[in-house]
Amino acid sequence: MTENSTRDIEHLIDLMAKLPGLGPRSARRAVLHLIKKRGLVMAPLAQALQTVSETARECVTCGNIGTEDICDICTSPKRATGQICVVEDVADLWAMERGKAFAGRYHVLGGTLSALDAVGPDELRIPKLVSRIADEGITEVILALNATIDGQTTAHYIADQLGDVTVTSLAQGVPIGGELDYLDDGTIQAALNARKSF
Amino acid sequence: MTENSTRDIEHLIDLMAKLPGLGPRSARRAVLHLIKKRGLVMAPLAQALQTVSETARECVTCGNIGTEDICDICTSPKRATGQICVVEDVADLWAMERGKAFAGRYHVLGGTLSALDAVGPDELRIPKLVSRIADEGITEVILALNATIDGQTTAHYIADQLGDVTVTSLAQGVPIGGELDYLDDGTIQAALNARKSF
Structure with a gap:
């Protein structure tokens, strides 16, 4: 922005x-686009942001984001299947829900455990997970953590903490539509080790 | 988003x-980021959007975007140099101002003239430009239009409409820091044709 453009627009771009x-460059482009369509997009966007900033909160049970203290998934009796899927982040939960594969x-x-960032079990709601297993009569814990070093370290730690409950993790292998030529060696090896009868 | 996530958040992402x-994917990521920092970023962003959506308007003289009917540049007596720089879009004006090269x-x-999109001279504030030249005692019109076919067509049309005033356009050549190997043939030819004594 320029010395001449007004403070409000500059502040919005920042x-x-x-x-x-x-x-900075795409923010300027987005703000110009918004100003050109200010009736159609900008005012509703301001309103939607205001509403969500006032109402959004974390579910006290599972950590999902919604507008109630306990989220829709935790309150729905249909979802009480005895299974809990453990994910790193709300974005992962949303990705699982988009797939509609888990009931x-x-x-x-x-997050994940990290000695470098001083993230311990208490920061990660792991005690809450342990208590939920008893409270909700959970029979299976599915670890859907990212296939990174930190994710897998965290998965092992959680599996150690959980007592008398089945602990599973997502299968590793060739993605749907994947071409072998473009896969890394680790994925090919994992897919080969976990091969199944055809 | 999921069937279970709340309408407000879904609406904001849309x-x-x-x-x-x-x-859709980066909008989800941005909204999650905003929700996590809702006090620090989200509420101020909602407020800034609301303010700008209420106050932003086009300058009736030059078409710049500001918060007054006539923008800061048009009201500033310092900017009455007798020169007008013609640009396609407000983004171009802001880019010129960032360079601080034009007083x-x-x-x-x-926009630009376009037979395909039915954009004629009246849609482009060209009559207003012609009247400004007399009203503001303009001595030089600098055409800073994009170096595209449409931009150059529009530049030629404008030059024809203007009467007794110097019309110039931005120089074409090698950009600062540009490497010849990466330049297109047209740019190299233009730079060669416009060569200057060293």
Whole structure:
């Protein structure tokens, strides 16, 4: 922005530029686009942001984000299947829900264990997970953590903490539509080791 | 988003996904980021959007975007240098101002002439430009239009409409820091034709 453009627009661009995926240049472009369509998009967007900033909260049980103290998934009796899917982040929970493959409940850790970043079990809602297993009569814990070093370390730690309950993790292998030529060696090896009868 | 996530958050993601540079996936990521920092970023962003959506308007003289009927540049007596720089879009005006290379006033066309899109001279504030030249005692019109076919067609049309006034256009050549190997043939030819004594 320029010395001549008004403070409000400059301030808006600065705030937009802080969003992940937008830099100063694309924030300017987005703000110009919004100003050109201010009746159609900008006012509703301001209103929607205001509403969500007032109402959004973390579910006290699972850590999902919604507008109630306990989220829709935790309150729905249909989702009480005795299964809990443990994910790192709310984004992962949403990704699982988009797939519509899982009918049980979730537990959002909010990160992974990390000695470097001083993230211990208490920061990750792991005690809450342990208590939920008794409270909700859970029979299976599905670890859907990212296939990274930190994710797998966390998975092993959680498996150690859980007592008399089945602990499973997502299968590793060739993605649907994947071409062998483009896969890394680790994935091919994992897929070969976990081969199944055809 | 999922069937279970709340309407408000879903609605906000839909609106964010309409911004240029953000798709559904990055809009989700941005909204999650905002919700996690809702006190620090989200409420101020909602407020800034609301303010700008209420106050932003086009300058009736030059087409720049500001918060007054006539923008800062058009009201500043310092900018009355007798020069007008004609640009396609407000983004171009802002880019010129960031460079701090031009001390005069601007005229924003709001696009280029286009037979295909039925954009004629009246849609582009060209009559207003002609009247400004007399009203403001303009001595030089600098055409800073994009170096595209449409931009150059529009530049030629404008030059024809203007009477007894110097019309110039931006120089074409090698950009600062540019490497010849990466330049297209047209640019190299233009730079060669416009060569100057060293």
